[in-house]
Amino acid sequence: MKRLRPGSLAWLAAHDLRQSWRSFDAALGGLTGLKATLLVGAILALHALFWQALRLSGSDGDVSRDAWLSPYVALGILFVLPGIVVQAMTAAARALYLHGDLELLFASPVSARAVLGARALSIAISAIAWFAILLFPLANVNAFAGRLHWLAIYPALIGCGLFGTGIGIGLALAFIWAVGPRRARLVSQIAATIVGALFVLGVQAYAMAPAASRASLMKALRTPVANEWLDWRGSLLLPARAATGDAAALGLWMVVAFAAFALATFALGKSFASAATSSAGARTAAPAMDGRKERAFRGSLGATLRSKERRLILRDPWLISQIVLQLIYMLPISFILWRNGGATGAPGVVFTPLIVVVGAQLAGSLAWLALSAEDAPDLLRAAPVSAAQIERHKIQAILAPIALLLCAPIVALAFVSPWSALCAALFTLGAGASTALLNLWRQTPSRRGLVLRRHSQSKFVGMIEHLLSIVWAVGAVIAVIGSWSALVPVALACLILWLSRSRSPRLNLAANA
Amino acid sequence: MREFDKDAGPPALILRDLRKSFAKTAVDGLNLTVRAGELYALLGPNGAGKTTTLRMVAGLLVPDSGEIEVFGLDARRRPIEAKRIIAWLPDEPMLYDKLDPLEYLEFVAGLWGAEPRRAQALANELLETLGLWEHRRERCEGFSRGMKQKVALAGALVHEPRLLMLDEPLTGLDAAVARQVKDLLATRVKQGATIILTTHILEVAERLADRIGIIQRGRLIAQGTLDQLRSAGGADHASLEEIFLDLTATNERAA
Numbered sequence: 086m087k088r089l090r091p092g093s094l095a096w097l098a099a100h101d102l103r104q105s106w107r108s109f110d111a112a113l114g115g116l117t118g119l120k121a122t123l124l125v126g127a128i129l130a131l132h133a134l135f136w137q138a139l140r141l142s143g144s145d146g147d148v149s150r151d152a153w154l155s156p157y158v159a160l161g162i163l164f165v166l167p168g169i170v171v172q173a174m175t176a177a178a179r180a181l182y183l184h185g186d187l188e189l190l191f192a193s194p195v196s197a198r199a200v201l202g203a204r205a206l207s208i209a210i211s212a213i214a215w216f217a218i219l220l221f222p223l224a225n226v227n228a229f230a231g232r233l234h235w236l237a238i239y240p241a242l243i244g245c246g247l248f249g250t251g252i253g254i255g256l257a258l259a260f261i262w263a264v265g266p267r268r269a270r271l272v273s274q275i276a277a278t279i280v281g282a283l284f285v286l287g288v289q290a291y292a293m294a295p296a297a298s299r300a301s302l303m304k305a306l307r308t309p310v311a312n313e314w315l316d317w318r319g320s321l322l323l324p325a326r327a328a329t330g331d332a333a334a335l336g337l338w339m340v341v342a343f344a345a346f347a348l349a350t351f352a353l354g355k356s357f358a359s360a361a362t363s364s365a366g367a368r369t370a371a372p373a374m375d376g377r378k379e380r381a382f383r384g385s386l387g388a389t390l391r392s393k394e395r396r397l398i399l400r401d402p403w404l405i406s407q408i409v410l411q412l413i414y415m416l417p418i419s420f421i422l423w424r425n426g427g428a429t430g431a432p433g434v435v436f437t438p439l440i441v442v443v444g445a446q447l448a449g450s451l452a453w454l455a456l457s458a459e460d461a462p463d464l465l466r467a468a469p470v471s472a473a474q475i476e477r478h479k480i481q482a483i484l485a486p487i488a489l490l491l492c493a494p495i496v497a498l499a500f501v502s503p504w505s506a507l508c509a510a511l512f513t514l515g516a517g518a519s520t521a522l523l524n525l526w527r528q529t530p531s532r533r534g535l536v537l538r539r540h541s542q543s544k545f546v547g548m549i550e551h552l553l554s555i556v557w558a559v560g561a562v563i564a565v566i567g568s569w570s571a572l573v574p575v576a577l578a579c580l581i582l583w584l585s586r587s588r589s590p591r592l593n594l595a596a597n598a
Numbered sequence: 599m600r601e602f603d604k605d606a607g608p609p610a611l612i613l614r615d616l617r618k619s620f621a622k623t624a625v626d627g628l629n630l631t632v633r634a635g636e637l638y639a640l641l642g643p644n645g646a647g648k649t650t651t652l653r654m655v656a657g658l659l660v661p662d663s664g665e666i667e668v669f670g671l672d673a674r675r676r677p678i679e680a681k682r683i684i685a686w687l688p689d690e691p692m693l694y695d696k697l698d699p700l701e702y703l704e705f706v707a708g709l710w711g712a713e714p715r716r717a718q719a720l721a722n723e724l725l726e727t728l729g730l731w732e733h734r735r736e737r738c739e740g741f742s743r744g745m746k747q748k749v750a751l752a753g754a755l756v757h758e759p760r761l762l763m764l765d766e767p768l769t770g771l772d773a774a775v776a777r778q779v780k781d782l783l784a785t786r787v788k789q790g791a792t793i794i795l796t797t798h799i800l801e802v803a804e805r806l807a808d809r810i811g812i813i814q815r816g817r818l819i820a821q822g823t824l825d826q827l828r829s830a831g832g833a834d835h836a837s838l839e840e841i842f843l844d845l846t847a848t849n850e851r852a853a
Binding site: 381382383384385386388389390393396400401460461463464465466467468469470471 | 694707714
């Protein structure tokens with residue numbers, strides 16, 4: 086960095102990359118020699134795994150098998166692209182609203198284009214890195230086996246990074262122009278999450294699609310409307326074809342990607358700077374609630390705590406969107422259960438596990454929000470109320486919205502199958518109580534906005550929560566069928582919960598009260 | 599507001615041999631007595647243990663050893679009773695962005711079990727006094743630091759604590775808001791409340807405090823009225839800043 090000219094694009098990019106690297110380093114708890122060795126070992130192991138898979142599939146020497154595998158890579162690239170757009174949109178929104186060092190940079194005599202160019206480059210590299218970990222070893226292994234055209238994944242993925250970053254930044258700015266800086270933050274966050282959800286659901290949708298549809302998609306990837314670039318299918322599949330080593334497609338894709346990146350970075354640089362300035366002012370606008378009637382103070386602790394929790398959730402559209410999207414993310418598990426149960430054709434078997442899984446996840450999220458994402462934990466610790474009392478009221482506060490949300494499907498189910506509705510109600514109660522208890526015992530203090538990423542803070546809690554959801558859902562299906570074996574999953578869920586109980590004091594509200 | 603008899607009853611706060619260590623010792627056998635009805639300024643260099651001490655009194659940190667007595671109540675054995683008469687105001691306001699000031703005050707009053715009608719009347723009065731009445735229906739998320747600090751101060755007062763502890767209450771406030779806060783604190787002391795505040799603005803301690811305590815390395819190194827501190831330092835016309843710098847430098851050299 087010392088050799089680079091201060092204030093130049095390269096100098097700024099090096100500065101941003103150093104920041105990204107330090108965040109990565111911090112996430113690993115400091116990259117020691119041992120951790121670095123393990124990391125390199127993991128990447129080599131991935132290569133070995135792919136090599137073994139290639140050998141087992143018999144395509145390590147057979148070039149004809151290559152044509153069979155390529156469409157899957159192309160399909161992967163098509164799914165990667167929205168993921169990169171999401172990362173770029175999120176990063177652009179973060180840069181615009183959280184500012185960080187942006188105000189310092191814009192206050193300096195460095196050009197806004199250089200600042201945005203460096204930031205965009207850093208976003209693109211960070212976005213590519215996650216996908217590169219998986220895709221580059223695949224390309225390496227195939228190239229080693231003699232199929233050098235697989236190396237096209239490298240430039241194709243870099244193209245995806247540049248294109249996705251350009252689109253992501255463009256969209257974030259478009260939202261500001263369309264709905265104003267204050268609302269744009271919410272809109273871009275929700276849009277990013279929806280695109281992310283589509284990415285997750287797209288994979289699932291492909292797996293669930295009828296065999297004929299999947300075959301026609303594969304065919305399109307294998308033999309795309311060749312040389313007909315104006316055909317929408319040809320354009321849509323451009324990055325996918327680039328990744329499979331089609332030289333013309335790769336060349337065109339790189340031109341498109343660089344153009345999108347350059348347009349967003351250099352043409353929109355000044356707009357980005359002015360958007361960043363206007364978004365700084367947006368933070369001071371407070372929504373007024375003058376229309377409401379003055380109401381007497383509540384007397385009971387429970388009512389006070391419940392109304393506070395309810396208000397904090399209902400007044401945060403971003404939070405609500407995150408919870409809804411988390412439920413969308415849960416749909417794949419529900420679909421798996423639905424598909425397996427659907428074979429019997431009984432509506433109880435079909436819908437009961439869906440309700441149980443959704444109830445478990447909803448209870449987990451709301452319990453986390455109420456217990457771990459408390460905005461003012463010190464205020465509660467300093468209050469003359471025991472931590473147990475506060476936790477009890479908080480748990481009560483989250484029960485009402487869950488009951489309200491799940492009441493409608495359970496009542497609807499009752500008209501078709503009263504026994505199934507009873508099972509759904511009881512198992513949802515059990516599942517919800519267990520995920521809520523898990524979040525009570527294993528609190529992971531964080532900001533409310535991070536509800537969707539709460540499991541990345543504690544992978545253990547995330548894993549147990551999903552496990553509990555599935556076990557309760559399986560129990561519900563067995564109960565609907567009318568077998569006493571349903572008690573086995575119930576006992577298993579209780580055992581899992583008991584084993585997950587933390588022996589250490591709870592973090593968030595534990596005090597000497 | 600409720601009036602307290604300053605001379606009746608036990609001291610507001612007694613700390614005996616209080617100790618707390620993290621990676622290094624933060625509070626090292628601190629002995630301190632704050633009389634009922636006085637405004638006590640706790641001064642000390644950065645890292646002296648002021649905030650740690652107050653957080654232990656507020657029940658936010660568990661001491662390693664020692665005793666904490668609040669108006670005769672053993673705060674370590676009976677934390678709930680002690681907390682009922684204490685308010686704690688840290689330098690970073692403990693607020694909820696999505697609540698408006700009135701809802702926040704209702705919430706705090708509910709937590710402390712204050713009588714609802716009395717708390718509501720007091721909340722309205724505090725919002726008027728602190729110039730927040732017009733903003734009582736706006737969410738705190740858009741407030742400036744000064745406004746947030748005033749809402750938090752109103753929250754600390756809405757349950758009528760007998761002992762109010764403030765950590766750097768004037769940091770980041772403009773002159774007008776700082777004046778409002780100082781006036782309110784002076785009024786509360788006149789009404790009989792006991793206030794302990796930490797501050798780096800020595801002029802505030804000099805003008806407002808009945809007594810001043812200086813701690814360094816977790817120990818009390820001097821205590822008394824401004825005149826008593828001057829006499830102890832042998833400089834009858836010295837400012838508090840000169841006394842403070844002299845005492846801490848002497849203590850640092852001796853350590």
